[in-house]
Amino acid sequence: MSTKTAIQKPSTAAVQLDASVIFKIANPTAGNGPVYGFTDTDADVLHISKAFAFPNSAQHENYDNFTKLKSNVRFTSDHAEAFKRAEDGVEFLGWYLTTKTAGRFLTTQLVDSLYHQTVKNSSTLLLVNNQFNTGNDLNLKAYRLNESFLKLYSNQEERFVTKNLQENKLNYDNLLVEVPVAVHSNSLASLSAARAPAHLATVAASANLVLNNKHESIGNAFDHLLDQIDDLNHDLNNFNYFQRNQTRETTKIKQWVKQQEAKGADTNWEKSGQFKLPYEPSRFENYVIGNSIRGTCADLYGECEAELLKASVVEKSL
Template sequence: MAAALAASLPAPSAAPVVAAPTFAQIPSSMNHLVDVEIEIPVTSVQLDGMVISKIVKHGRGGSAGGACGLLVGLDLDGTLAVSNSFPLPNRAFDDDEKASKSTTRYQASMLRSLKEIQADDSVVGFYQAISLGAFYTQTLLETHAVHQERLRHGGIVVVHDVSPSATGKATFRAFRLSKAFMELYKKSNFTTTGLMGTSLTFSSILEELPVTIRTNPLLSSFLGVMSQSDDTTESSGSALCPNFNSLNLSTAGTTKSLERIIDSLDAYRNEENNLAYISRTIAREKVKVDAALQKRKDENATRVAQGMNPLPEDDVARMFKVPPEPSRLESLVLLGQIDAYAKGLEETAGTSLVKMYAAKASSAV
């Protein structure tokens, strides 16, 4: 039956020969624009005006250490254009596993919502609000390393210092981790030998990228109207309220910077003491291992002289537990904090001294 049915079917016709398509040769200067898989390093960061306003609002509303969020945008031929951002919930009081799962669900929900409204939903990095210029923390570096490993062109971190914002000076800086740090991070080799091999210091952990701000015509018009003088307003002929922050003689910023420096120095001293204790412990254990090995060698020499087989030397090292060399990443982070606080103190101390001398001179008149 099957043979009869096969015989009744029409004979298959020969498939038509399709000519191979021909393509025009692409100029070599256009290869980096056509090949989407090519590795184009990020050389600059462009922040949208809406992103700036969102970060400033989030930094003012919450604590400096807990105000962080994700940045979304596109990589445009080496320029990372950040078009939107959204804050992440602060789960500092929850346990780590529960907080991580909750943050992951919230992040996925926000990205799905952005995709539904056909907005940019590609994560390009995250932002972090800081205080007094210090942003070196081990948590920030580890989070940044995870982003830089998983994102295609490597993620960035935008830090916003909330302290100058009170005086009307908003600061935004963009960073990415250096290749030397990523090399040691992948190997988890922040030991003395690893740091000396890559010449890594606290100042070379991060690489700063230039930041530009992009404003749309509506925002530019709004800022233009706000900055224009208006005779009908009551605030000395300007649409903006007068700012008397420059007349504030308070030295709270200088005092707080000094307190932070002292705390960081105490933490660095404690960390160095812990590293010194562990180093002494390692040295003592190594001395014990060397003594045991020498004793086994002497014993083997005696056995060989007596015509007996020597004992193995590998099991001697297993009898002792030599601690691994400690990581010096925390020391680098604390040095970075001390340097940042010192630079902030250098900026604020000069202004504070000028105000104090001016107030003293005016009171003497």
């Protein structure tokens, strides 16, 4: 009996945000929260018209379980029910989050929440407001889960082992798929920005907001990166332990087979019941951590690129 969950293929080609949503998310204290809107199935465009911050989310940069907290789940469903009663025509489409920790927002719990919501609605997405190295621009991106990842995650008969990851071409760089973002009512946003407080200065034609937010220091970002590498090494140690046990058992099996061949006896080691190869541990956490490290490194490189170029020029001139 198959245990594979049927998932509709994600078809969203672009995301359109109302200007009001941009202002909501662009606030340095926006925190995390649900987003609502509707899907234009003819054009494969996802329209995000409403966003709400979870209570107290601005004070707690909690990426581990903010999608699973009972109070947040109730908050999300209450708003969805209110829109349904009002016949507003919008539905829950995912979450936005604000990160100040150099790309470190991906966790297994967040990925699991995205998966289960995608099963319910294939248009589910994650909006990420990256405040680490934006300078004066709003760095807002939309992501959905990789279709190959969804298929593997939905099939309980398969596992996140090396072979399956390779067959599905899943690596440290493709857990999330970026979806292009556009802004609706951009002229209205520009007019509103001119009257906005200091932390929202202007909206350019490209829909980038100028923010006066402060991001964490490069030193702290490297500390976060080292923490992620520690997590990755811990997971790799478990995998290396499996490999050592597998090598040990495989050597024993080969020796036993040779002895059986010399005796002219049955060489089927599985039927003998004397050996049992260890199961390969799941590489799911390794996969998520690898994607998270990639995001952190990309942010650090973006922040340090100018300084690296200056250092390179100085070195060449010496």
